[in-house]
Structure formats: C-alpha cells, structure tokens
Amino acid sequence: MTSVPFSASSPGPTALPPAEDDGGRRHGEYKVPGGKLVVADLEVADGALSRVSISGDFFLEPDEALLEINHSLTGMPADAGAADLAAAVSAALPADAVLFGFSAEAVAITVRRALAKATGWGDHRWNLIGPSVLPTHVNVALDEVLTEEVGAGRRNPTLRFWDWEEPSVVIGSFQSVRNEIHPEGASRHGISVVRRISGGGAMFMEAGNCITYSLYLPQTLVDGISFADSYAFLDAWVMAALQKVGISAFYVPLNDIATDQGKIGGAAQKRLANGGMLHHVTMSYDIDADKMVEVLRIGKEKLSDKGTTSAKKRVDPLRRQTGLARAEIVAAMMEVFTERYGATPSELTDAELDAARLRVENKFGTMEWLHRVP
Template sequence: MRGEYKVPGGKLVAVDVEEADGRLSSVAISGDFFLEPDAALEDIDGALVGMAATSTVAQLTQVVESVLHEGVTMVGFTPEAVAIAVRRALGHATRWEDHTFEIVHEGAESPAMHMALDEAMAEAVGAGTRAPTLRIWEWGAPAVVIGSFQSLRNEVDPEGAERHGITVVRRISGGGAMFIEPGNTITYSLTVPASLVEGLSFERSYAFLDDWVLGALSELGIQATYVPLNDIASPAGKIAGAAQKRLASGAVLHHVTMAYDIDADKMLEVLRIGREKMSDKGTKSANKRVDPLRSQSGMARADVIEAFKNHFRSRYATVDGAVTDAERARAAELVDLKFGTQEWTARVP
C-alpha cells in the first residue's frame, strides 16, 4: 500500500507499507526531501516496522522522533509528514487526488443564508450526499460576519451598522469579524471530508487547505504566503483571513474572505475592534481603501474569481455543481431557527 503527503511549502513524502496481523511488517519511505545522514532513512523505516496499523498520527510521529538523534537534519519534511503519509497508505486518510470536487458559484444570497448554506452543505458532505465542494459566494447585502465566540457588543458599533445598512450575522466557525461589501470582497468556502486533513493540526490544516489559493494568487502575480494561524498576506500586507470548523458529522468547513476593494473609513465606523487594528497600521487618512487584490492584480473582481476557479480546476478533478433543493430547504430552516435570529447573533453579547 502506498501513501503520499505533500508538505505545504515543502517536499513530497511517499511511503510503501505492508501490513500483517494488524501491524506494519514493511515500511519504505521515499521522496524529494533532504535528509542527513543517509542512514537516518533506514532508522525511520525500522522504527515504524511493528507499529499497529491503527496507530494515530501522534503515535507514529513520536516513534519517528525517537530515532532522530541530534545530528539528523530533515529539510522539506517532518516526522509528522511521514506519519501522515503512513496513515494515507493504510487508508485512514485521503489525498486531494482521491476526490472529485464540485465548484458551486451561484447568485447573490443574504448574509444569513450564506451562513446557513455553509452549515447545510457541510452536513451533506459529512453525510456523503455531497462531494467535496468549493463554493464561491456572491453577497446580496453588506454585512459584518462575526466569529462564533466573539462578543457582539465588543465587535460591532450598532449605530454605525444601522447608518450604513449593515446586516450583522454570526458564523459557526471561530476567528475574527469580517466587513463585507458586495462587489468589494471575494469569499469562498471549501468543504471537505475530515479524511483529507486527517492527522493535521488546526494550524497545519489551514496551510494545507490554503495552498491552492496561494498558487492561484501567484499566477496573478501576487506572491502571497500563509501567515499562521489564519491569514494570507503578500509583501504589501494582509490579503485574506480564513476560519475553520470541524463538524462532528465528519466534514471540515474552511472559508476565506479576501479584500478586493474595501472602504476602510466605513469599516472603522462599523467595527469597533477594527479601529485599534487599523490604527496600529497607521491607517487614519480619509477615504482609505483596503484593496490588495484590485491594486496588486489590476484585474476586475469577476476576472480574479474566474482565475481562481480555473487554477483550482487545473490542480484537482472538478465538476460544476449547484446547491441542491434539499440543501436549500435545510438552509432556509437554519435561517429561521438559527442564523436569522437575534438569539444566535447575540449568543455572546
């Protein structure tokens, strides 16, 4: 059995394993990584032989680390990367290539409906009734989206929100507040089975699931990088923020909002915490725009989105898809019971 794992920003680790009586009877690690001294590779292979086929990534990582003496140097990979490749070989984890992804890009939705569609479609992925999905959002109204655990009163100025017609909604993932203006942001959700990030910590899974969009940005001439824990930035500054939720059903929801061309003055009138963050960056001038994607790519928003979709298609097996009637009905129910209610929006006052 063979498993592979490409380290985000690093090298490919491959492993061929044989299993007998519930244990690893043969292990051969290979890849385009760098390792010194050469004999360390045999030590790693030997350490893994005899491990239970049900061993976790943490257990496999620990046994690899146990044979790495002080003089061993690993470049482009880690003990954890070896462990993930082993788990994939044993069928406990999947690769991007094991899935066909739906790309869903439909018309504008209300902020509450977007929150609900995320949950409904993640439920469907977890239940196996939907393939892994990349969904591009179109916004029907300006909004502030706060994280699951944020304080409503600490994040949002209600007078500023009312003055600018801003709808405030709360999502199911953690992280910080997002200021949204239709046409001035790019938001997408990547919903995948948990097997794709099996064994990855939250931090590593952010980098893993953001890797494709870094490639898309590079094709547009933007040299973006992942900045732990959940940001994407270029030398000119922050481009995007991500948030993630792992559902008990077995799905992982990873969504990202990118600034295309945002009115910073308006944002500061609506987001309380934003005033401190922006003042730290020296952003105080009138009519300031936050426009990394527009200014750095020189492209229209719609063209940037098409470039993103085309890059995703070039990397993975994809089909064009749509929200199903059942998913839309479930989302409408979630709007009524949860995302459209003050009880949910103000659940952390």
C-alpha cells in the same frame, strides 16, 4: 438550481480507494507544502504495520537513519494515530540526524494515507459551485449544511464561491456583538449583522467589495497536519491563483493572507463531529474603509498587533494590486482549482437550499444565536 451532484441510485461521493497491489502492499504519498515528496509502501499483518519502506526525494543524514525510520514503524498498530507514528519516528532517529524537506510528522501523514486513514486532494472527486446571489444569512447557513453533507458522505467535497447584495457584517462564532459593532453606524448604513459557525474576526461585506469562498471537505484531508499548518495547506491553490493574476501572496500565521503591501484576507475553520470540515476565506477587493470603521469597532489592541495605528491602512484591496475586475479574479481562482484537482461544476440542490433557509429561521436568523455572546 435543481441539479444534483449524484443520483439517489448511485453509491454517493466517496474517497478513492488507497493504492494496493495484488500482494496486499499499500502505497501512500504526501507532498510536504514547500518541501519534498514522501512515499510509504507497507503491508498490514495481524493489525500491525509490516515491511515498511519510506522513500522520496527528501534529504536525510546519516543514510542509516532511513533504516531506523522503517524499523520504528514496523510493528506499530495499523490504527495508530498520526501523533503516535510521528513520535515513534522521532524517538528512533539518531541525535545527529538531519531531515531536510520533510519531518517525522510528514512520514506519519504518508503512512496514514497508505492505510486510507488520511487522504490527499487527488483521493477525492471535487465539485465547484460558482457564485450566485444569496442573502448573507443563507450563505452562512449553507456553510453549516454543506459541511454536514460532506461529512455524512452525501455530497462530494466542494468549493463554493459566495455572492450577496445586502451590506453585512459576519462576525466570528465567539465574538461579542457589543464589542465588535457600532450600532449607530450599522443602523445608518443598513448593515445586517450575522454570526457564523467558525471562529475568527468580523468581515465587512458589501456587494462586490470582497471575494469569499468556502471549502467543504472531509477531515481526513488534514489528518496529521497541525491546526496551524492546515490553513496554508488548504489555500495553496489560492496562492497559485493569485500568482496567476500578478499577486505574490503568503500566509501570516495563523490565518491572514498578505502581500508585501499589506493584509488582503483572512481564513477561518470549523470541524464537525461527523468528520466534515469547513474552511472559508474572505479577501478584500474594494472595501469602503471609511464606512467600515463607522460600522466595526476595531480596537487599539488589534491594531497594535498588526503593526499599524489606522484601521484604514489595513485595507489593501485586490482591485488596486491587480487592476482586474472582481469577476476576473474569481474566474482565475476557479480555473486553477479545476486544473489542480479535476473539479467538476455543481449546483446547490433544492434540498440544500431548503435546509439552509430552515436553518436561518431556526438558528442563524434568531436573536438567540446572534447574541449568544452579547
């Protein structure tokens, strides 16, 4: 596992440059998830937006509202944030305006993309790391290490699939060990308990019982997209992959992935100060529900929120819904991601693995980190 995604002499992974014609005109596009395409063409003069033209295959009434959108953006500072741009558009729209397939926020994202302040999937060179068996502590540490590497520009944005052997519970960054774990059950079943850097709930993980992947990306990819909407946005490719294997899945806000037969997975995120972002998902494949409830404390309040009285009924494995081997489902996911985003194969470098193991020694494997919320 020594291949390196770029050489020391190369300029390193960077976002592709924004489209710009010879006259300095800038171009950005944004496809609204489940909606329409929005296009922005503009110039920048003296630090402000100029000659702004918004177009696309959306629907807008009345026609004159499009001119109001363009006028509202003209003169705005080129470094204005997405929220300010969206507010300017909203304020300029007539009271009877109807936007179908897009929104003021979508216009703001498109403008930010034209300015190279926000990026799209196609603006990056993606890497894909297939599953390799690693200790759960190392998998968790790699999430922090690789997110930092992407944020610093030393690694291309990357999708990595996990694999592991030892039975584990991975708890969210803010969960209480005492409230989440039955110590007797964990000890009886030889369960290691690990705390990750993202929020969210506990994951019960045995070899082959679930599918876990992590996306390491620059925060520019979700610039202007709300925290809630970013979950479905980053997992649109997963929905396509599940459809390919016969599963019609959808997001249940904030972070659950479900089918009409029940929940199949959940997502969590962490954004770092250096601009890197982690988005990871675990989906149940063939979970031992009896063992899970002996290890995890699943409170009545959480069960009532999910509309069920039995924790076992919440486990609805992919195996039952597809009849496919876990490896076949992972392969379908990798294939769809590669086809959509032009991802190229990559491997963990020795330096990244060494950094993760050191992080386990100094952080993720320590009692101080595990019990930071007792």
